[in-house]
Amino acid sequence: MMKKKSCSCFAAMMMTWLAVLFLICTAPVGVHGQPTTKGFISIDCGIASNHNYVDQTTGIPYTSDDQFIDTGKNYNISANSISSFFPTQALTLRSFPDGARNCYTLKPIVQNQKYLLRASFVYGNYDGENSASADKPLQFDLHLGANLGQTISISGPEVVEVAEAFADATADFLDVCLVNAGGNTPPSRNSLLSQCRYPDDPYDRLWVPLLSPRFRTISTSSPIRYANDDQFEAPSAVLQTAATPANGTSLGIKWFDKTGEANFYFVMYFTEVEVLPSNTTRAFDVYLNGVLLISALQPFYLLSNYAYTVDPISVSTEYTVTLNATTKSTLLPILNALEVYTSMQVTQAATDVNDGTILNVNLLEFR
Template identity: 25%
Template sequence: MNGRANGTIEEIIHKTTSNTLQVCLVKTGTSTPMINTLELRPLNKNTYNTQSGSLKYFFRYYFSTSGRNIRYPNDVNDRKWYPFFDSKEWTEVTTDLNVNTSNGYQLPQIVMSSASTPISTFAPWNFTWLLPSSTTQFYIYLHFAEIQTLRSLDTREFNVTLNGKLAYARYSPRTLAMETIFYSTPQQCEGGKCILELKKTPKSTLPPLVNALELFTVIDFPQLETNQDDVVAIKGIQNTYGLSRISWQGDPCVPKQFLWDGLNCQSADISTPPTITFLNLSGNNLNGSVPQTLLQKKGLKLSSKKTSVVIPVAASVAFVVVLGSALAFFFVFKKKNTSNSEGSSSYTQVSDDRTTRSSEPAIVTKNRRFTYSEVVTMTNNFERVLGKGGFGMVYHGTVNGNEQVAVKMLSHSSSQGYKEFKAEVELLLRVHHKNLVGLVGYCDEGENLALIYEYMANGDLREHMSGKRGGSILNWETRLKIVVESAQGLEYLHNGCKPPMVHRDVKTTNILLNEHFQAKLADFGLSRSFPIEGETHVSTVVAGTPGYLDPEYYRTNWLNEKSDVYSFGIVLLEIITNQPVINQSRERAHIAEWVGVMLTKGDIKNIMDPKLYGDYDNGSVWRAVELAMSCLNPSSSRRPTMSQVVIELNECLANENSRGGTSQNMNSQSSIDVSMNFDIETTPGAR
C-alpha cells in the first residue's frame, strides 16, 4: 500500500455475470492471505470489453510534462493516470479549451488537454513496452483529440501500426473531441516486445498526435461464478433451515478446492457458469415424510434415514429451485397433508376470466404466468419506461431480484387486442432461437395483459442508426453482423418452425440488440403460419408497417414467407443508406424507389451512409445493395429465400472481414456526432 515498502495495489476490470460478486483470497504458499482494502468502481458497460477473461492493469499514461498523477475527482471513474514524456523525441501540445470527452470512456479534461507529437514533422511517433512473455495477451486503448489550432491548409492524418502490422489507416483526430481507438480482439507481441507506431500519410502536413494510452493484460479465470439461480436457491435453503457449516462461505462452487461441503458442481467449459448437481443434507436433524413433489421428480434419487434426508440433485437450476421451495414446504409444515394439482403436470392451463374474449381458447404454457401485482412489483410500479409501441408501453423490470426483463403492457386504447397478445405468447412458447427475443412469462389477469421478455440492453437498431442512443456510429462490419443475425432469426421462423411462420412486421425497430450487440427479432403479435406441402400462400387481412409492406401482399391479400423477404430488403437498404424509409423531400419518397433511381445514374457513392466515411469494402457494399434490390422484386416468386439471404450476407461479411486497410483490426469510439476525415475517393463508384 502507499507508504509501505512491500505494499501492492492490483487493479482489474471484470464484467460480472450477475448483480453479485464474490471475492476470494486463496492461500497458495505458507503465508496467510490478507487484504487491507477492497474498492469497487462501476464503469460504462460499453467500454473495456473483451472476447473473454478480465483485464489486469499494465499501464495508463497521459502524455504531458506536468509530472502530476491524476485520479478522482478529476477522473469520475477514479482511474489513476500517470504522466509520461520522452523529451528527446517528442514535443508537447496543450490547450486551455474544453475537450468533449463524452464517448463513454470519460477521460479527465486535464488528461485530454495535453498531447505529444514527434519533434520532427516527418518522424513517426513510437512507443515501446515489454510484456511478461510472448504468450501474454493484451488490449490497448488509444485516446485522441485534436487540441492544436490548425491553419486552413493544415492536415493531420496518420496510420497506426503495432509491430509493423497496420491496425488503423488514415486516421485524423477530431477537433476538441475525444475518440478512442482499440483492438476488439486480444493481441500478442513476438518475444514480448511491442512497438506502437503512428506514422503520417503522404497527404498530411502535420506529424501524428496522441493524448493518452492504456494497456491491460488478459486474466482468464479458470471458472465463472456459480449459476446465479443455483446460488439463490442454495442460500435460501441455508437460511431457511439455519444450516451452519464452516465451508459454506462465498461462492458455492468456486474455487474448486473450496467447494461447499455436501455439494457437487459441474460446468461444461470455462465459458459456462458451474451448476450445482448434488446436495447432501444428511446429519442436519431434518425429519418427516418426503414430499411427493420430490419423490416424483424425474432423475431424482432419494435415500432417507430416521433423522436425515440425502438428496442428489440431477437437474441443476430448475430442480434446485424446486428443491428449495419443496423443502421449505416440507420442513415447515411437515405434519400437514398437501395436494398440488400443478405438480401433476408440466403444463398449466390459463383460464379465461374476461367475457369480452370468451370465444378465444385459453393459453397453454410452460412459461411462468405472473399476477398483475407481481408485474407491479417487478417494474417498481412502472417506474422506468423503455419505450412505446402499437401494443402499449414497455417498462424495465427485475425478476428474482437479479434478472432484468422488459415488460410490455397492453394499452386499453391499443389497436392490438387479446388475439394479437395470445398469438405472440403461443408463438414464443414454441420457438426458441438465439436470434429471437425470448419470452420470460406473461400476465393475463382481467383487463391487465403483459408480456415479459428478456431484457435487450442496447435497444433497437433504428435508435442506433439515427444516433438517438448516442455512442459510436455503427461501422459497416457491425451492421453486417446485425443483419446476418436478424436474417438467421427470420430464416428459423420460415424453415425451423412446424408449421412455418411469417413475421409480417420486419423492420429496424423490431430488431433488438443485447449488451453484446447480438441482434434478435422481436414483436410477434402479427405473426401467422403459412401453408406447406404444395400450397404457396394463405389469404389473410393485410397487416404490417407502411413502407415495409410487400406491395404484392397488399394488392392480393396473399401471404407467404416472401413477404418477410421484401420487408427485410427494406431493412438492408436502411443499414446501407441510413435514410428514412419514407421521405417526402426526396426525388422519390420511398427508399426502394430512391435507391433504384440513384443506381440507374451509377451513383452508389451517394447511396452509402456518409457517416461511414468510406470505411468499408467496396465489393461487400455492392453485394449488399444488389441483395437488397433482389429482395424487393415486385414478383415474390423471384425474390430469394431467407436461407439464400443468410448465405449471401455471410459472404458480404467475409469480404468485409478479409479486407486490408482502414479499421481492419481496430475499432473507434467517439462522441455522438462522430466525424472522421477519410479520403472520399475510397467510396465505391458505379460499376
C-alpha cells in the first residue's frame, strides 16, 4: 500500500559538468490546506555567493549553491539561447571542468523522510562552443549517492531535460552527483510549458498537459472535493480537466520501456466534471495491455477518485492503458491525470543497503 505523500522535492538545471538550479523541499501540509514552502531547499546554481530571492511566478524562495558544493565555476547562459519559457533559475549555471564526479550535498534534511527530487537540464551554449546537437548530444550520469539514477543527454542549447526521483533519506543529507558518462545517446525532449505546480500543488509536483487530437477535453470551474483518506491529493486544477475520446468509445495512453527491464507503478485519476442528466450513464472498463484492471468504473461528480497499482508491473517494452465504455454506458470514458513511476533498486547506500528509490516520475494532466 502506498503511503500518503508528505514528500519533498529537489529540482535542478544542469549539464555535463554544469548545474543550473536545485530545489529540495518537504511540504508538510496537504493540498487542502494553505500551501507552504516550509522545508523547501531551493538552490539556484550559478548566482552570486550568499544571494537569495523569491521567485515571482511560484513564490518559492531560492538561494545560491555555494553552501552545497565547493567545486565548479559560475556562468551565464548565452543570450541567444534564452527561451521565453526559461525560468529565472535557468539563466545561470555552475560548470564543472575538473573531475569526473562532482556532488552537491543537500542538507539539512530529515533522516527517514521520503523526498521527491527533481532535476532539469539545459546547456544554454554557456561556453560559446555550440557543443550540443542531435547527432552528438552532451551526456552525463545523474547519481543519488553511489547509485546511478539515469543518464541525461542534451541535444541543443535550448533543450530542457527533466528527471525526478522519490528517495528515502537514510541520513541527514543527500548527495546528488554529476558523473562524466561519455558516449552519445539520442535524448527525448521535455516541454516545460503550461505546467501545473506549486502553489496549486503544495508538493511542487509538475503536472504537464497531454494534448492530442485523439482526445477531446471537458472541464469545470467548480472546486474538487477530497475524501479524508485521499492518499495522493492531486491538485484541484488538474482534476478540473479530463480527456475523453475525440472519436470512438475508447481512450488509450501508451508509454515505452526500451530496456525491457523496468518495473512500473502507476496512478490514474478519475473525477466526473460534468453534471450528468438522470437518463445518462458514464461507465467504463480499464485495461492494461489488454488485461482487465477495473470493471464498470463510474467516477463521482467533483470528487477525487483514483486507482493505483501496489505491485510492480513488468510485462513488456510497450504499455497501454485503455479505457473502454461499457455496453450500457451512454457516455464516453474520461481520464483526468496519470502518474507513471519506474523503480530502481538501490544497491549501494551510505547507511542502509535495503533502501529503495523510485525514479522517472511522469505526471500528466489532460486539457
